[in-house]
Amino acid sequence: MKMNCGNLRKHIHLYQPGELSEPEKKFLKRHLSDCSSCMDIAKQMGTYEQLMIELRERKPVLPEPNKLIDNTLNAIMQDKNVNIMPFKGIFNMPLAKVAASIFIIFQVSLFCYQQFFYKNPVRQTQTLFYSDDKERFNIQEVLNKEIAGEYKTVILNFLSVAGPEIRNKAIIKGKTLSAEDVKNYSLKVRQFTSNINNIDKEQKEELILHFIKNELSYNL
Amino acid sequence: MTESKLKQPHPHLIEKCIKGDVRSFRELMGMYQNMAFSIAFRIVCNEEDARDIVQNAFIKIWRNLKNFKKEMLFTTWLYRIVINLCYDHQKTAARRKKALADMYSNVYESKTIARNDISQQFENQDLAERIKELANGLTVKQKMVFILRDIEELSVREAAEILKISEGAVKTNLYLARASIREKYFVTINSGGYENELW
Numbered sequence: 001m002k003m004n005c006g007n008l009r010k011h012i013h014l015y016q017p018g019e020l021s022e023p024e025k026k027f028l029k030r031h032l033s034d035c036s037s038c039m040d041i042a043k044q045m046g047t048y049e050q051l052m053i054e055l056r057e058r059k060p061v062l063p064e065p066n067k068l069i070d071n072t073l074n075a076i077m078q079d080k081n082v083n084i085m086p087f088k089g090i091f092n093m094p095l096a097k098v099a100a101s102i103f104i105i106f107q108v109s110l111f112c113y114q115q116f117f118y119k120n121p122v123r124q125t126q127t128l129f130y131s132d133d134k135e136r137f138n139i140q141e142v143l144n145k146e147i148a149g150e151y152k153t154v155i156l157n158f159l160s161v162a163g164p165e166i167r168n169k170a171i172i173k174g175k176t177l178s179a180e181d182v183k184n185y186s187l188k189v190r191q192f193t194s195n196i197n198n199i200d201k202e203q204k205e206e207l208i209l210h211f212i213k214n215e216l217s218y219n220l
Numbered sequence: 221m222t223e224s225k226l227k228q229p230h231p232h233l234i235e236k237c238i239k240g241d242v243r244s245f246r247e248l249m250g251m252y253q254n255m256a257f258s259i260a261f262r263i264v265c266n267e268e269d270a271r272d273i274v275q276n277a278f279i280k281i282w283r284n285l286k287n288f289k290k291e292m293l294f295t296t297w298l299y300r301i302v303i304n305l306c307y308d309h310q311k312t313a314a315r316r317k318k319a320l321a322d323m324y325s326n327v328y329e330s331k332t333i334a335r336n337d338i339s340q341q342f343e344n345q346d347l348a349e350r351i352k353e354l355a356n357g358l359t360v361k362q363k364m365v366f367i368l369r370d371i372e373e374l375s376v377r378e379a380a381e382i383l384k385i386s387e388g389a390v391k392t393n394l395y396l397a398r399a400s401i402r403e404k405y406f407v408t409i410n411s412g413g414y415e416n417e418l419w
Contacts, residue, residue, distance in 0.1 A: 013398040060261040072275045
């Protein structure tokens with residue numbers, strides 16, 4: 001072993017592309033031509049490289065790759081800290097965004113209508129009926145006292161959908177809704193509703209509206 | 221960013237995964253699970269443990285995709301996660317093995333071998349034994365460098381980036397690993413006719 005062999009041994013082991021510079025390689029080659037012990041190591045490193053090639057070619061086989069994916073995804077799904085939105089990607093599509101916006105606006109409008117208009121028709125009807133002899137009459141008070149829930153709803157609905165013509169007629173005639181009037185309506189409504197119990201919802205609503213307009217409004 | 225011969229995923233695929241699209245993540249796993257298994261298996265030399273490491277690596281990736289730095293290669297990031305998990309595994313495995321060895325002496329060895337024979341496929345087992353034999357006596361870092369550079373064929377720079385060490389440290393560990401393997405297994409080999417090929 002020569003004086004500088006110790007320093008060059010590292011270079012011999014690193015004689016691979018990108019591991020030594022060109023001057024280092026040149027210097028090493030020159031040294032190897034003079035030093036047989038270093039040349040032996042270089043030859044062994046050649047055999048080492050052959051072994052590495054063999055190992056690289058032998059790729060480990062992953063058994064049941066799909067099962068590994070499924071298990072991993074299951075573990076991810078069960079992790080409560082992880083936010084999973086599998087269909088979030090579709091909202092990136094412009095058309096889907098528009099459709100989603102329209103749907104949301106429609107739902108909000110429907111909700112507002114049901115909340116503030118449809119379910120509370122009294123707001124519109126309370127002040128419509130009064131006598132011209134200045135005796136004010138609050139229709140809601142009478143309904144609350146005299147009529148059971150389902151008929152009350154029907155009558156309130158009637159009052160809300162009666163339309164301006166009927167309302168004006170009532171006002172012009174100066175007719176007030178007495179408790180007796182409401183009871184009479186209630187009886188008519190009860191008879192009517194007992195006949196339409198088995199009819200489907202849409203048809204029932206249609207019949208109720210027809211009944212309200214043609215039967216109940218007559219009394220007004 | 222370090223250049224790599226490894227194929228990188230399309231940025232859109234990563235974006236979709238970040239947004240929580242499981243289908244895209246399945247695709248990503250399909251692309252890289254073999255690569256992840258290969259490196260994990262070559263380090264831990266056990267099929268079952270390598271599978272667990274790959275699974276944990278992808279769970280980690282899913283959780284941390286938001287923090288993935290785009291200036292880094294995805295494969296480098298994946299390698300780093302797998303390597304870190306392997307490193308933890310090696311440390312705990314060594315501790316567990318030592319503790320059990322103290323308690324049961326030779327019984328542990330025979331039980332481990334019996335379990336491995338059943339659970340591992342023949343090919344994988346043979347390869348694992350070969351790597352174990354070669355890497356026996358190396359430190360964990362030397363083993364990592366040896367596998368990344370000589371078996372996975374990554375560049376010195378890539379290995380340095382994955383292991384978060386300097387290129388000089390990679391070369392030093394590589395030299396020590398190669399020297400150790402050569403001394404143990406090739407000193408007696410009388411190789412001939414290789415000189416011209418190498419030089």
